[in-house]
Amino acid sequence: MNKIKSKKQKHFNSVLGFFMILIMIITIYPVWFSIINSLESAQSISKNGYALLWCREFTIESWKAVLNNINILSAFFITFSRTVIVIVLQTLVTAMFAYGFSRSNLRGKGFYKTLGLLSMYLNGGIIAYFILFNTLKLYDSYWVYIIPCLFGGFYNVIIFNANFKEIPEALIESAKMDGASEYRIFFKIVMPLSKPVLSALGIFTAVGTWNDYTQTLYYTKSPDLQTLSYYILVITKSSESASKLGESMGMAASSILSTMSSNATSYKTIELACMLLSVIPLIVMYPFAQKFFEKGVMVGSVKG
């Protein structure tokens, strides 16, 4: 009886292993496909279609074209600077708010709670933001990437709040007895003790900001404010029309693409190289970030 069971177990384990490997291949394949085709020559693609498993005619021309393109580099710089500024300031502003909110001796907590819950469940919609940003002169300016994103949302406050509550009350009280101000307590005791949750939320903010294109789509119009994600969107939409498929969205972009194309490159390979360029920072960061994922999500789920 035991033998039958262990045989069955083995069978199940190998089926499970096979299934898992299959799923891993499916998830990783789109990335692999992009890598090999960004390194494939354009002639080969137009002759035989995209490469499936391995490069047939290796060339780095597309990458050269992308890295020499001033528009792409400026989009990269805008995305990067925006992400860095937002991570630092948003984490700080949100943590400051959450610290005050987490203190049991805060007067007027109900007011803050009402504000927070209202902001969490109700939404004025993009039109309201459009009018507001126009009034505040944020529309079509670099600051539209920064100022509206400075507060990380009440959901993050809840996560911070749960974490700050775990810091022993006695620690804070004894610091107060010694005459430390609330500012000092926050910066010297609370922040250093909250590194894991700060990192976790910082990572989610970073990824969200880096990947965002809607802010550009909705609230900017000048080309020099394009972020990398938006730039890729424009290229994608115009390469669609290049393959007789889609909108007349980016005439400018398709002319860019045609000037960048040569024998070895085409809009197809350049599009892929550009996409990979935007993914590289995430892939570099991924191994470091990974250990914080579960922490961030778990804390959120406990209190969220």
Add this chain to the structure above:
Amino acid sequence: MSKKNRSSKNFKFGYDKSTQFQLHSLMLPGTILIILFSIVPLFGLLLAFKAYKVTEGIMGVFTSPFIGFQNFKIIFGNYDFLNMLINTLGINLIGNVINIFAAIFFALMINEIVNKRFKSAVQTITYMPHFISWVVFGSVVMILLSGDGGAVNQILMKLSIIKKPIVYMAESKYFWWIAIFSNLIKELGWSTILYTAAIAGVDQELYEAADLDGASRFQKMRYITLPCIEGTIVIMIIFAVASIMNNNFDQLFVLQNSFNLERSEVIDTYIYKVGLKQLQFGMAAAINIFKSAIALVLLVTANKVSSKLTNKGLF
């Protein structure tokens, strides 16, 4: 002053003026930002009942004339509206059902992996696409499906399942499935993370007791793991129901084109087009209100039903 206070009867620690000032000042930047960017925009909902013109600026939100439910009438009378609603609900309903089942199944399967290294490799790799932007992922999906040498067409033609390449993105009948399955591939790993956390919290003694009773792996899964993560499943279902009117704009806007519009136009993309492209602010606001109202009703209903059925709810 503090000495005097400390001796008085009413003194409670940390309620003095300077502490309160410091706490409130720490909260000030956040408070201003919430009011400015979350509360003030709520007045924009008024636009749904008004005849507002773009040139009127922010004060026009209050001064422009009331027209009652005119905007709503135009929208509901619109020929495309029903179609749009069907797309929104269809993609979300089918997508969510598949997603939740797949995620629970996948989380249970991951839990069954014996080798720890292999387990963490599976998690690392399947979590990754979640962090790639929809612009990039959607573009890759479109390239994979393209009629011009795309991988799917190449493979299907090599297997001689099809004779001529199919331009999947240009045929609206495929759109729902493309949207649903590309989302599944991107988010499957990540959506297991909450279930995995819940499974990790199950009392190990239960499994040991079951082992003594000779329970098989599947029996343990069915009678221990699943009931133990019921609460998480219920919460995920409530969230899914509440967000049924919210499509993933990031995804659908990338995948959408003029050929598949019949099946790809959803409420969120429509709001963008009507509002910011055609500048019909009143109509966009009206759709937004319609959407939020339904979402609110659904959230409350789903929560009530689940607390009746399973005694587990959100609030």
